[in-house]
Amino acid sequence: MPGSLASSASSIPLPRSFYERHTVRVAKGLLGKVLVRRLGATELRGLIVEAEAYRGQDDPASHAYVGRTERNQVMFGQPGHAYVYFTYGMHYCLNVTTEPIGQAGAVLIRAAQPVKGIEAMRKKRGSDRIRDLTNGPAKLTEAFAVTTALNGHDLTTVSGLFIAENDKLEPFRIESTSRIGIRAGLDKPWRFFIKGNPFVSKK
């Protein structure tokens, strides 16, 4: 698969400074980066193709809109950590924290393009179709075995879960829409995805 969008060998985590910025900027910046999951001898990799920005007081769609609570506290903490929550009684969602300490912010990773460990993802998902493996926030966490056990996990060191730069990435265009599955804050176009990528959720 030389030259393909999916090829990447980097295992260097993105630095803290990448995350310590305005959440919208981080959300756009994460497109094309590589989500890496290490489970013993198995390594899973996925190219991030869709993400949403959630901020704090100025964002009625955010968990942090109501202020600091036990669930959302990691959104207020150090940038570059995983914020994982459980929703709809059966699903997990993976976010990465943004903005300086004390300021709430997180980016929801909504979809990825499987790059490595596809067979392992198939087993976890119980699905044959590659396109259905990671084309949605809860599908992605299931394929990557992400649960609240990883809530607060630091993503800036090589470990069981981190995000790396992509070595060989073809140019792409970013498209934006309002965020999915929310009632408030629909005016903000804070959902970003790689235009034309088949692994983007919805359509």
Next chain:
DNA sequence: CTAAAGATGTCCT
């Protein structure tokens, strides 16, 4: 293919 509805646990008022 689209649309509708059910499953199910946790958070927060």
Next chain:
DNA sequence: GGACATCTTTAGA
């Protein structure tokens, strides 16, 4: 008690 940053299955065109 209501809402929920979702997915799957089923029914129908």
